[in-house]
Amino acid sequence: MEKEECLLSDQVHSNSHTTEATLSAGGQLRWGDRRLDIEKQVLGFSVEGFKIKIRAVVEAGAGICCCGGQSTLIRKTFVLELLSNDSLRIWTQKLQEYLDSLGRPKRLFIFVNPYGGKKSASIIFQNDVKPLLDDAKVEYTVQETKYQLHAKEVVQSLDLAKYDGIICVSGDGVLVEVLNGLLIREDWENAIRIPLGAVPAGTGNGMAKSLLDSNGEPCAVSNATLSIIRGHKRSLDVATMSQGETRFFSMLMLAWGLVADIDIESEKYRWMGSARLDFYGLQRIFGLRRYNGSVIFVPALGYESYGEPLDLENKIMIDDESEMKSEDGVVRDREYGYQGPEVDIKSLNWRKIDGPFVSIWLHNVPWGGEDTRAAPDAEFSDGCLDLIMIRDCPKLALLKLMTELNNGGHVKSPYVAYLKVKAFILQPGPRADDPTKAGIIDVDGEVLARGKGAYKCEEKTLMSYDKLLIKVDQGLATLFSPI
Numbered sequence: 001m002e003k004e005e006c007l008l009s010d011q012v013h014s015n016s017h018t019t020e021a022t023l024s025a026g027g028q029l030r031w032g033d034r035r036l037d038i039e040k041q042v043l044g045f046s047v048e049g050f051k052i053k054i055r056a057v058v059e060a061g062a063g064i065c066c067c068g069g070q071s072t073l074i075r076k077t078f079v080l081e082l083l084s085n086d087s088l089r090i091w092t093q094k095l096q097e098y099l100d101s102l103g104r105p106k107r108l109f110i111f112v113n114p115y116g117g118k119k120s121a122s123i124i125f126q127n128d129v130k131p132l133l134d135d136a137k138v139e140y141t142v143q144e145t146k147y148q149l150h151a152k153e154v155v156q157s158l159d160l161a162k163y164d165g166i167i168c169v170s171g172d173g174v175l176v177e178v179l180n181g182l183l184i185r186e187d188w189e190n191a192i193r194i195p196l197g198a199v200p201a202g203t204g205n206g207m208a209k210s211l212l213d214s215n216g217e218p219c220a221v222s223n224a225t226l227s228i229i230r231g232h233k234r235s236l237d238v239a240t241m242s243q244g245e246t247r248f249f250s251m252l253m254l255a256w257g258l259v260a261d262i263d264i265e266s267e268k269y270r271w272m273g274s275a276r277l278d279f280y281g282l283q284r285i286f287g288l289r290r291y292n293g294s295v296i297f298v299p300a301l302g303y304e305s306y307g308e309p310l311d312l313e314n315k316i317m318i319d320d321e322s323e324m325k326s327e328d329g330v331v332r333d334r335e336y337g338y339q340g341p342e343v344d345i346k347s348l349n350w351r352k353i354d355g356p357f358v359s360i361w362l363h364n365v366p367w368g369g370e371d372t373r374a375a376p377d378a379e380f381s382d383g384c385l386d387l388i389m390i391r392d393c394p395k396l397a398l399l400k401l402m403t404e405l406n407n408g409g410h411v412k413s414p415y416v417a418y419l420k421v422k423a424f425i426l427q428p429g430p431r432a433d434d435p436t437k438a439g440i441i442d443v444d445g446e447v448l449a450r451g452k453g454a455y456k457c458e459e460k461t462l463m464s465y466d467k468l469l470i471k472v473d474q475g476l477a478t479l480f481s482p483i
Contacts, residue, residue, distance in 0.1 A: 013081035055135035105164035113170035116202035155181030171202015197480040210365035215482035227482040235475030240340030258359035260442035292429035300420035307351035341473040376408030383474035
């Protein structure tokens with residue numbers, strides 16, 4: 001193994017002993033029997049007299065349970081006492097230069113949602129996030145969200161030039177609001193370049209889980225915060241969901257049928273906590289619903305055998321989606337903001353599958369929640385959505401299938417079709433057993449549309465329970481990531 005170039009070597013005092021300390025060109029800081037990797041472990045440092053106090057995170061034998069994950073990281077301070085002014089000056093200069101070379105964020109805008117999940121986000125920020133940011137000398141502005149869509153409103157007028165990233169200490173909902181706020185700005189092309197960070201503090205922490213699990217890390221607040229401080233980034237596909245002139249930008253998933261019904265209708269049992277999903281899931285499996293309708297999609301390479309080619313009538317329908325029309329059929333001028341990816345949808349290889357369906361699930365990332373590995377093969381920036389489709393399934397087989405959601409084993413079931421699509425049209429219909437009642441379209445944990453007779457169908461939604469076009473823009477957004 002080639003020996004690393006040594007930038008500095010000096011005698012220092014540490015723990016009442018004199019020892020040699022070295023700093024390598026590769027960022028390895030060594031003294032005595034201790035070694036720190038600056039990029040991975042060192043948050044920052046301060047100087048008191050001749051002492052350099054190094055703030056770092058190290059592996060612990062056992063961690064503290066946080067948001068369902070076992071953190072293996074603990075904060076520690078190491079003290080090196082230099083023996084001369086010259087040595088102190090050189091060491092602080094070299095340490096700071098190395099930290100600066102890593103491109104870490106220096107200023108962050110942080111949303112904290114005090115109402116989501118167990119309503120503990122404010123405590124999580126104060127006890128777990130803030131100390132790490134302070135150790136790393138990251139400046140931040142904190143905004144508590146006060147109501148639904150508050151984050152979206154704030155982001156629309158935020159001076160993004162002041163910040164190196166936007167962080168959400170919340171579940172997935174606030175993160176999605178931020179995405180939508182950025183993309184409706186007049187300067188959306190610049191706005192969407194700002195990195196987004198997810199710190200798990202809500203009911204659904206699918207994005208944080210997906211990011212941390214991609215590096216084999218637990219879905220814990222300390223791990224998520226550290227990945228933001230380190231400043232590594234990765235691209236993320238964004239799905240544009242459009243219905244006429246109305247658009248919604250999604251980064252997680254769409255559900256229709258069984259999964260959407262469990263997710264949304266179980267709200268009536270919210271007092272049960274997370275157990276409500278299992279409890280209501282059993283009800284929905286044994287009182288199984290199937291929905292009429294169809295899905296039309298462009299298969300990714302290798303999935304062309306699914307479905308049937310479109311007939312002329314459906315091709316005409318797709319052509320109509322390529323223009324922004326109002327309800328009276330008049331083509332309107334496009335307003336500012338992101339309009340979705342430029343795709344010649346007429347020329348794509350569209351295929352169709354007719355229902356009835358038990359469940360349609362589209363996923364952009366592997367995890368829908370901390371214990372739901374919905375799409376085990378999903379990638380962050382492959383230009384595809386993963387489609388998990390169940391057309392029919394015996395109830396006992398469905399029950400077994402649902403118990404395997406935590407490890408992704410459900411996709412191996414013969415009753416599940418699992419494929420990747422590059423574009424998608426959902427044509428939702430009513431329940432097969434009761435045509436007077438329709439379903440719910442759930443996007444990123446929120447109701448996008450409710451059909452006639454569905455749960456809380458009297459409430460207003462962004463879109464109607466009708467044809468929905470979904471296009472994918474590969475790598476449009478940027479996330480802070482552990483790798």
